[in-house]
Amino acid sequence: MSIVLTPFARARLFPQVPRGNTIQDCTPDAFEQRLNDDPPLKVLPGYAPFCRLHVHRNWTSTRCMAIAITDENRHRLRSGYEARTPAELPVLVRWFEGIDAPVADYLVVILYDRAQLAKEGEAIDADWGVVGCLYTMAPEEIPMAPITMMRNALGVEEGGSGVPLDREAYRRSVEFWERHANWRP
Numbered sequence: 793m794s795i796v797l798t799p800f801a802r803a804r805l806f807p808q809v810p811r812g813n814t815i816q817d818c819t820p821d822a823f824e825q826r827l828n829d830d831p832p833l834k835v836l837p838g839y840a841p842f843c844r845l846h847v848h849r850n851w852t853s854t855r856c857m858a859i860a861i862t863d864e865n866r867h868r869l870r871s872g873y874e875a876r877t878p879a880e881l882p883v884l885v886r887w888f889e890g891i892d893a894p895v896a897d898y899l900v901v902i903l904y905d906r907a908q909l910a911k912e913g914e915a916i917d918a919d920w921g922v923v924g925c926l927y928t929m930a931p932e933e934i935p936m937a938p939i940t941m942m943r944n945a946l947g948v949e950e951g952g953s954g955v956p957l958d959r960e961a962y963r964r965s966v967e968f969w970e971r972h973a974n975w976r977p
Contacts, residue, residue, distance in 0.1 A: 794918040795827045798909065801922040804876070812892075812977035815899075815925065816853045826851065827901060827922070836900070836933055839944075840955045842908035844920075846901045847931045855893040857927045858934055858972040865891060869973055880951040883939045888975040896927035900934075904953075912948050934972075935965040 797805070797820055806820045815823060832846035861869070868890050873882035902924040904912075909921045926934055936944075941962050944952035 793920065795824065795903065795920045795922060796916050796918040797824050798904075798914050798916065798921040798923055800877070800914065801924055805922075805925055813855065813857065813975055815927075816855075818852050824922075832901075833898075833931060838902065839936060839958070839961065840908075840953065842905045842953075844903050845926075845933055846903060848899045848901065850896045850899050850927070852899070854896055854899065854927050855975075856896045856929055857893070857974055859888055859891060859893050859975050860972055870976075877951065880943075883943070885939070886973050888973050891975050892977075893975050894929070896929060898928045898931045900926040900928055900932070902926070908953065912953065935961070935968040937969055938962060938965045941965060 802820050805815045806823070807814055810816075818826075827846065827848075830848065832848055834847045836845040836847065838844050859865070865888065868888045869886055870889050871884060871886040874885050875882045901922055903920040904923050905920055906916055906918065909916050909923075914921065928934055941957055943950060944955045945957040946952045947954045
């Protein structure tokens with residue numbers, strides 16, 4: 793099985809101007825090589841048949857991506873409209889500012905198969921392509937953000953995957969993200 797970083801993931805996980813809330817202490821090529829050389833601790837099913845998640849111990853200093861919202865940190869929440877790429881429509885997002893998350897224990901790598909990536913206009917020369925990575929304390933997936941689920945349901949033309957909305961998964965997502973937020977340095 794071969795794995796490559798997609799251009800979408802490369803830009804988000806390894807931005808040209810490094811940020812503290814992306815993958816640290818590793819180049820994109822070294823990350824890709826590690827995924828191909830070291831088997832995951834476990835493989836989790838994804839939200840659709842073309843998706844799977846590979847759980848790896850964090851070999852970097854990358855910090856957790858989500859922080860619990862408490863009465864003590866709620867005042868640090870911010871929000872704004874943003875698009876992940878120039879082709880996508882902006883959506884409302886929220887994040888913490890001025891908080892450093894702990895170093896993650898695990899990297900949960902999100903993979904799409906070659907056929908799905910071709911459908912989305914990202915042909916790859918590998919079996920699987922990295923589309924994202926979760927930085928977590930537990931060797932488990934954290935719920936996809938509700939807006940990502942909606943974008944996926946809108947279809948490929950709107951930056952999604954074309955997978956219909958799963959109402960129960962959406963409710964679990966809302967339950968998690970009502971109590972957590974991403975952070976930015």
